[in-house]
Amino acid sequence: MSQHTSNSLRPMRFVIAGGGTAGWMMAAALARFAPPGTQITLVESEAIGTVGVGEATIPQIHLFNNALGIDEAEFVRETKASFKLGIEFDGWLREGDAYMHAFGAVGRGVGLLPFQHYWLRARQLGMAKPLMRYSLNELAARTMRMQRGRRTPQAPEMPYAYHFDAGLYAAYLRRRAEANGVVRHEGRIERVEQHPESGAISALALDGERVVEGDFFVDCTGFRALLIGDALDTGYEDWSHWLPCDRAIAVPCSNGGDFTPYTKSIARKAGWQWRIPLQHRIGNGMVYSSAHWSEEEAVETLLANLDGAPQDDPRPLRFTTGKRQAMWHCNCLAVGLAAGFMEPLESTSIHLIQSTISRFLAVLPSDEIDPSMVDWFNAQCDFEWSRIRDFLILHYTANAREGEPFWDELRQVDLPRSLHAKLDQWRATGFIHREHEELFTEVGWFQVLVGQGVEARSYNPIADGLPESDLQMLLDSTEAALVEEVRQMPRHLDFVHQFVNSPSEEVTA
Incomplete structure (x- = not known):
């Protein structure tokens, strides 16, 4: 019997263990793209909280939302979102210095x-002039402005992402997924059942003596990694010798400061603080090294640097x-925190969920799992991560915060060979190469290298072929076009209010 005929007799049964952002993103995607008849079940317990610190995103989130057919204005309303044009890094080179990794072109x-x-x-x-003078996104962000599309043909595109409430996003996707046939079971997973010979997962045993059987299982159980870790004993690569922060404190506060169209990352004595403005509150947190700071010190510093009153008790992670x-x-895929963790310094948490889902859909199993597809998938994940x-290592190690043990030690870290090569190439001739489909572009590396004070000794000699007068004209005309484009933009706060109360097409500029 052919595989196609076999599949038509019994559709695949996907079981997602855990909800939250990862679980409901996977459920919504499978419900949208899996073949008709596919059974999709999600198991979660309301008694188990979700981490949900990743409230800032990068522009690739548009690809996911658009693929699901999500209306942007509805999404912004439902998740209390604001717009994001980049990330400001305050104090990462030294106290008092700040730069921005902005989305979009620079020059x-x-x-x-x-x-x-x-x-x-x-x-x-x-x-x-400083790089910000040649970045549309940074000029708009610094002046608290926002638009979709562009007003003048001379201006470049202005890509943007969002800050949103991850809990509200998960709830929004849950409504869509359940409307498309996803079945949710409330309950705790008490045991993972496996085939005695192959070791493959066969079912999840829940409290109340319930059993959920499946063909393929998706582990969205967070740091616990009940399936991929506990049951299948899949090893873990520890990167803490490069990135030693191992604790975080999260707390929301009331709106009180500027409604910035950008995320703030503020370097502190033994880590960094995030600030993410939403429509209804500001998300805050402190990522730090427990070897250099106590939890009490981290909490005290975080609470002393909020824009408004805390809306909850600080939550440790x-x-x-x-x-x-x-x-x-x-027959198990790890998504989200079950797959691993990199601190949300560059807002990659939700993107890594998205890219894992997209990569999985490209090789979606329909019966027997082909080892060559699994090998390809894991190799792509390894490269991306x-x-x-x-x-992230670049941000930490290229610092001039002398006299602070945490930062002093990071300057002495032995770099991965891949990062070492990138830095050598930049320092030699200003060369930046984006290898294969790595996430961050040449422009992103350019901004962070300059912002972190990593000097290039030279540049490509072809640049000397442009007369000085033409070089000056290039700089001046680029800056003038961007300044004029930004001058016409509405304030970010006004734009958000108009956007959530108007059809999307009415606020493209």
């Missing part, structure tokens, strides 16, 4: 060369930075 390239080479040459000549040695093992890891 304009000429011919074969990207903008960084012309900017490096112009800086040597004393002609270059413990983690080990790293990832599963295999995110797909046997390791390159994001490198980007």
Whole structure:
């Protein structure tokens, strides 16, 4: 009997263990894209809380929402979202210095060369202004402005992401998933049943003597990793020697400060503080190293630096930075915190859920699991996670916060070979190469390298072919076009209010 005929007789049964953002993103995606007749079950317990610190996103979230057919204005209303144009890093080089990793283009390239080479040459000549003057997103963010689309053809696109309430997003996706046939079971998982010979997972035994059987299982049980870790004993790669923060404190507060269209990451004595403005509150947290700070010190520093009154008790989290040695093992896929953890320094938490789902759908099993597809999947995950890891390490190790043990030790860390090569190439000639489909672009690396004070000794000599007068004109015309575009934009606060109360097409500018 052919595989196709077999599949038509008995559709696949997918069982998702755990809800939260990861579980309901997976459920909504499977409900939207899996073949007709596929059975999708999700098991979660309301008695078990979710972590939900990842409330800031990157522009790729549009791909996921659009694929599900989500109306943007409805999404912004339902999740109390605001818009995000980038991330400000305050104090990461030294106290008092700040820079932004903004989405979108920085400057304009000429011919074969990207903008960084012309900017490096112009800086040597004393002609270059700070990078923010050539970034539409940063100019808009710094002046608290926002728009969708563009008003003038001379301006580049202004990509954006969101800050949103992760709990509300999960609830929103749950409503959509259940409307599309996903069956939810309330209950705690008490035992993972496995086939005695293969070790593959066969069922989840819940409290109340209930059993949920399936063909394929998705582990969204968070740090507990009940399926991929406890049952299947899939190993874990510990990256804490590069990224030593192992604790976090999260607390929401009332709105009281600026309604910024960007995330703030503020370096502190032994870690960093996040600030994420939503329509109804501000999300705050402190990521820190327990070897350098006590929980009491972290909480005290966090509470002393809020925009408004705390709306809840500070919630502690413990983690080990790293990832599963295999995110797909046997008939189980780990998604979200069950797959691993990298602190939300560059807002990658929700993106890693999204990319895992997208990659899984590309090789969605329909009967027998092909080992070659599993190998491909895990190799792609390994590459993506390791390159994001490198980007985070750069923020920490390229610092000039002398006299603080946490930061002093990080400057001495032995870098991964892949990051070492990237830094050597930049320092030599200002060269930045985006390898394969790594998440962060050349422009992103450019902004962080400059912001963290990593100097390039030279630039591509082709840049010398542009006369100085033309180089000055390139800089001036780029800046002028961006400033004019930003001047016409509405305030971010006004834009959000108009957006949630108007059809999307009425607020494109």
